[in-house]
Amino acid sequence: MSNPAPANQTSAYLTLPTNSPFLTPSPSSHDFRSDTVTTPSLTQLHALTSPTLSLGDDVYSESTTTTNLTTRLCTLFNKPHGLFVTSGTQSNQIALLTHLARSGGPPHSIIADSDSHILNYEAGGTATLGGCQIMPITPQNGKWVTLEEVKRKAAVGAVGEDEHYAGTKVVCLENTINGVVMPVEEMRRIREWAREVGVKVHLDGARLWNAAVAVAEERDTAERGKEYEVTGQLRGTVEALRELTACVDTVSVCLSKGIGAPVGSVLLADDEKFIAHARRFRKMLGGGLRQTGVLTAMADAAVTEVWESNNAALLQRTHRIARRLSKKWVELGGTLNKEVESSMLWLGGIDDVDGGVERWEALAKEDGCKVAYSRVVVHWQITDEAVKGLERAMERYWVERKQGTWGSAEDEAKEAKKVGYR
Numbered sequence: 485m486s487n488p489a490p491a492n493q494t495s496a497y498l499t500l501p502t503n504s505p506f507l508t509p510s511p512s513s514h515d516f517r518s519d520t521v522t523t524p525s526l527t528q529l530h531a532l533t534s535p536t537l538s539l540g541d542d543v544y545s546e547s548t549t550t551t552n553l554t555t556r557l558c559t560l561f562n563k564p565h566g567l568f569v570t571s572g573t574q575s576n577q578i579a580l581l582t583h584l585a586r587s588g589g590p591p592h593s594i595i596a597d598s599d600s601h602i603l604n605y606e607a608g609g610t611a612t613l614g615g616c617q618i619m620p621i622t623p624q625n626g627k628w629v630t631l632e633e634v635k636r637k638a639a640v641g642a643v644g645e646d647e648h649y650a651g652t653k654v655v656c657l658e659n660t661i662n663g664v665v666m667p668v669e670e671m672r673r674i675r676e677w678a679r680e681v682g683v684k685v686h687l688d689g690a691r692l693w694n695a696a697v698a699v700a701e702e703r704d705t706a707e708r709g710k711e712y713e714v715t716g717q718l719r720g721t722v723e724a725l726r727e728l729t730a731c732v733d734t735v736s737v738c739l740s741k742g743i744g745a746p747v748g749s750v751l752l753a754d755d756e757k758f759i760a761h762a763r764r765f766r767k768m769l770g771g772g773l774r775q776t777g778v779l780t781a782m783a784d785a786a787v788t789e790v791w792e793s794n795n796a797a798l799l800q801r802t803h804r805i806a807r808r809l810s811k812k813w814v815e816l817g818g819t820l821n822k823e824v825e826s827s828m829l830w831l832g833g834i835d836d837v838d839g840g841v842e843r844w845e846a847l848a849k850e851d852g853c854k855v856a857y858s859r860v861v862v863h864w865q866i867t868d869e870a871v872k873g874l875e876r877a878m879e880r881y882w883v884e885r886k887q888g889t890w891g892s893a894e895d896e897a898k899e900a901k902k903v904g905y906r
């Protein structure tokens with residue numbers, strides 16, 4: 485395990501002050517709250533000085549930098565049509581509005597996981613903007629929804645026609661869902677059924693980069709009979725990415741999570757008319773941006789730096805660190821509220837006791853680390869030093885907790901503190 489490749493700190497184009505936030509280590513090197521907190525890298529900043537940077541207006545489709553990035557992502561994800569949008573939330577909302585508009589209008593409904601982002605963290609957008617009911621499923625396996633569960637919830641065929649129901653028009657899947665990976669095989673089963681009954685499948689792939697690494701890791705480990713030894717040597721990452729997107733009609737991928745671009749998401753689709761329609765909703769939602777080249781040049785550099793270079797080694801490293809941290813936590817006596825399948829940990833033994841969250845956040849801070857409630861997210865700018873700091877905080881947390889110097893084991897389980905880091 486090694487620190488992220490040091491960025492080239494001298495620039496042919498730019499002279500930066502020695503305290504510039506663009507220099508390494510990143511100001512986000514100790515921030516475990518989310519992978520949205522990454523700081524735009526020096527490589528991204530350099531992309532703005534490229535002689536090929538286009539500063540055309542993207543509403544007029546004149547930003548070639550943006551068009552080129554979209555085309556690059558279409559090729560990478562193997563979906564023919566795409567649209568650069570402001571955020572993951574906007575991307576999902578545009579996708580769902582477009583699907584609903586094209587399916588004949590209300591009454592209509594969407595099936596989604598009860599833990600999904602579209603249901604819980606998009607400010608009620610689907611209800612307010614789409615006039616749409618979300619039908620939530622709480623997966624019985626505790627991880628992801630199955631075709632059988634979707635079928636049981638679906639209002640299609642004769643049921644879809646029944647006056648009691650809002651017909652199912654879309655199934656919205658999410659991968660990873662809170663760091664947990666939904667298997668490609670289950671996605672494929674759902675898509676096959678959806679096709680037969682005329683329902684569209686949208687994938688909220690905010691963290692699809694991580695899902696692809698995780699799918700590749702599982703296969704690679706099965707083939708080798710052990711975990712790959714050197715980051716960068718994982719096989720099948722691009723294949724996994726493409727298999728995941730092949731299972732759906734439309735997919736939204738965050739550029740600001742995983743690969744760490746400053747702003748933006750991309751909405752990809754099989755159908756050209758879908759994207760033409762989506763452009764209108766993008767405009768309606770205030771997402772028709774002008775000189776987007778400044779954003780997409782940076783996002784393009786992020787794709788190269790974090791995904792393409794050395795086969796996504798920087799992302800592979802985040803998954804390894806998450807596994808290492810989870811082992812440490814369990815050795816110390818902690819539990820995990822979800823399995824660690826990508827770069828995210830849900831620590832058990834923090835919000836089940838009075839004052840646990842406050843103490844955990846304070847102990848992490850003593851070692852210079854930022855954490856928020858019981859979730860830990862490892863992003864590519866986290867340094868080895870930060871990982872060691874968080875491990876020390878874990879040790880002290882369990883010493884204190886076992887001594888019972890605060891809180892009480894008899895306290896009733898507290899509901900996880902709800903804060904807005906996603």
Ligand SMILES: *Cc1c(COP(=O)(O)O)cnc(C)c1O
Pocket residue numbers: 570571572573574576601602658688690691738740741749906
């Ligand atoms: C973060 C996230 C989004 C929304 O992305 P924003 O860019 O923050 O709007 C959507 N879906 C999932 C699963 C996410 O984690």
